[in-house]
Amino acid sequence: MALMDSPPADEMAPHAFVGVEDVDLVYGRDGDGVHALSGASFSVKKGGFAAVVGPSGCGKSSLMKLATGLIRPTRGRINLDGQEVTGPVSVAGMAFQNPTLLPWRSTLKNIMLPLEIVEPHKSRLRSNKAEYLERAEALLASVGLAGFGARSPWELSGGMQQRASLCRALIHEPALLMLDEPFGALDAFTREELWSVLQALWMERRFTVILVTHDLREAVYLADTIHVMSARPGRIVASRDVPFAYPRTLEDTFKPEFVDLVHDLRDHISRERQT
Amino acid sequence: MSDPADTPTPVPTGRRAAWSDMAAPWILGIGLLIAWEASCKIFAIKTFVLPAPTDIVASLWKWHAVILLHAGQTLYTTVIGFVFAVVGGLILGVAVGYSRLLYKAFYPILIGFNSVPKVAIVPVLVIWFGIGTIPAVITAFLLSFFPIVVNVAAGLATVEPEMEDVLRSLGASRRDMFFKVGLPRSMPYFFASLKIAITLALVGSVISETIASNSGIGYLMLNASSRFDVPLVFAGLVVVAMMGVAIYALFAAVENRFTGWATRGQAIRFDAGGG
Ligand SMILES: Nc1ncnc2c1ncn2[C@@H]1O[C@H](COP(=O)(O)OP(=O)(O)O)[C@@H](O)[C@H]1O
Numbered sequence A: 001m002a003l004m005d006s007p008p009a010d011e012m013a014p015h016a017f018v019g020v021e022d023v024d025l026v027y028g029r030d031g032d033g034v035h036a037l038s039g040a041s042f043s044v045k046k047g048g049f050a051a052v053v054g055p056s057g058c059g060k061s062s063l064m065k066l067a068t069g070l071i072r073p074t075r076g077r078i079n080l081d082g083q084e085v086t087g088p089v090s091v092a093g094m095a096f097q098n099p100t101l102l103p104w105r106s107t108l109k110n111i112m113l114p115l116e117i118v119e120p121h122k123s124r125l126r127s128n129k130a131e132y133l134e135r136a137e138a139l140l141a142s143v144g145l146a147g148f149g150a151r152s153p154w155e156l157s158g159g160m161q162q163r164a165s166l167c168r169a170l171i172h173e174p175a176l177l178m179l180d181e182p183f184g185a186l187d188a189f190t191r192e193e194l195w196s197v198l199q200a201l202w203m204e205r206r207f208t209v210i211l212v213t214h215d216l217r218e219a220v221y222l223a224d225t226i227h228v229m230s231a232r233p234g235r236i237v238a239s240r241d242v243p244f245a246y247p248r249t250l251e252d253t254f255k256p257e258f259v260d261l262v263h264d265l266r267d268h269i270s271r272e273r274q275t
Numbered sequence B: 001m002s003d004p005a006d007t008p009t010p011v012p013t014g015r016r017a018a019w020s021d022m023a024a025p026w027i028l029g030i031g032l033l034i035a036w037e038a039s040c041k042i043f044a045i046k047t048f049v050l051p052a053p054t055d056i057v058a059s060l061w062k063w064h065a066v067i068l069l070h071a072g073q074t075l076y077t078t079v080i081g082f083v084f085a086v087v088g089g090l091i092l093g094v095a096v097g098y099s100r101l102l103y104k105a106f107y108p109i110l111i112g113f114n115s116v117p118k119v120a121i122v123p124v125l126v127i128w129f130g131i132g133t134i135p136a137v138i139t140a141f142l143l144s145f146f147p148i149v150v151n152v153a154a155g156l157a158t159v160e161p162e163m164e165d166v167l168r169s170l171g172a173s174r175r176d177m178f179f180k181v182g183l184p185r186s187m188p189y190f191f192a193s194l195k196i197a198i199t200l201a202l203v204g205s206v207i208s209e210t211i212a213s214n215s216g217i218g219y220l221m222l223n224a225s226s227r228f229d230v231p232l233v234f235a236g237l238v239v240v241a242m243m244g245v246a247i248y249a250l251f252a253a254v255e256n257r258f259t260g261w262a263t264r265g266q267a268i269r270f271d272a273g274g275g
């Protein structure tokens, strides 16, 4: 088993798909504002799977919003695919801990929501309904929800809702997938199932992923690079390549190399929490 | 692979209590009536102080043609006032829920307006419009308008921030957000407010009729009390109460029909009263 595969041989900025350069973020007015980020820098290569870990309240969610242009940095620069981000980017799909499915829509209709908003799908949707329906059904099937499209979200368990939320984030084939603690509210078994679902989707489609998580095993299982953040005001204090070959299995998570990496990250974080 | 929620939704155990739920208000009501009747007979209370239920029924029967006529007038002003309140309340509620600026501008005024006892406005309306149908319609409108505005605005203003982020990251316009999320989401709040609003409209009509009208149940009661026909006053009260229950039940059924998903989904509802 080739656990020690080659680390991603990418050399930072030039080929970065997402580039966060020396970003400060202050919420509210300067005087009494909350200094959420201070000098945060990192980059993610195209098709890469980055995880961001750090103590709670350190600005991980803020970093997500910055990268998708939902908020603007107080200082510094954010690039996406070579362009500076100045407003909502519209090539991103997002999923959160709260699945936020709309209760008045069926699961299938929920998943197809982005198609009603993002071009070119928006204008093609009406005349190519069958094709899009097929696509949505196929995506549902790929996360293990085949046949659940007609159900209302409230009829699904938490894990199933989160699968649907993942589908909604991917239906318009975004180049960038942003996940903010997406499995944080799930039980351990469901969470581990969803790791493999997400890994399979990513290996098949190779979109770029930024995953915020406080579960270090999750980060090591899924990501090719892990960025550790400091306590607030947050910045990246360490970046680790994860050298294990894909696809990773639950078995791998018990191997010494895996466990060592998790411990190493944990040390980093507990040091950060103390300062 | 998929979760056990595959099985059909089981019937909640609470359903077994349905029969006693249905019977409880009838048992209580009949019990109270018997106690009332018995007290009047035992203590020989004079009819013009407190008529017994049988006296009230007799009066209802004796005057049923007149009562029906006046009840029709009351229902008429109630419904017209209510319809205006629905249209106006929906428009203002949407405006206030949609725009932060309008919210800031209107909220103190709405609160102030809602704090004014509407009885105090009726004499002003009489000066402007004379006595009769118009003051009753306007009073009905004024009373039922507020809960609709507040509920619709609340539904719009409480969209989950994550849902907004999902949509904005797709490049959704404010129009998209309004039609795809805000408006459908506020519908349960709207329908919940209707059943409150229609009963308040009835109260408004009756109040206005007791002050400035020569028809309607309110007028009938005032007229009867000036003739010391206390059983007829009580008959009027009974009719108002029955109309109230009937229209409430009607709109509760409408609510259930259109937004049944909200009672199963996670959307929260609340009723705002006024008067
Ligand atoms: N909209 C906001 N207004 C003011 N402060 C905020 C806002 N959003 C987040 N913060 C603050 O910024 C800091 C970082 O928040 P967040 O990015 O949510 O952290 P994390 O996701 O790592 O827990 C926190 O201290 C939080 O209180």
Ligand SMILES: [Mg+2]
Binding pocket: A060, A061, A062, A180
């Ligand atoms: Mg967060």
